[in-house]
Amino acid sequence: MPKKDENSQDKSLTAAERREQERKVRAAAKLRENLMRRKGQARARRSGEADETQGLPAAKTDESS
Known part of the structure; x- marks a missing residue:
């Protein structure tokens, strides 16, 4: 029977829990990035x-017809 690596990051987490944790870390990083961009x-x-523009620019019309 192969021996588990004693230096693994956190042996108590399952693969699904690790993926969920990584997803949360990525989402938090994206939120921080978005906040910094919006503040800038x-x-x-x-x-x-x-x-000084008022509203959205007008849509371009097809001038070829």
Whole structure:
């Protein structure tokens, strides 16, 4: 019978639990990244020129007809 590695990270977690834990870590990292990006955008809007556009730009029409 093969001996289990004594230096494994956490022997008490099953493979599914490890995947779930890794997924949560990735999700937390993505949320932090998104928050930092949004904060940067807000800072840029405060320090930059005001956006003078009104609403969404008009859709382009097909001028070939």
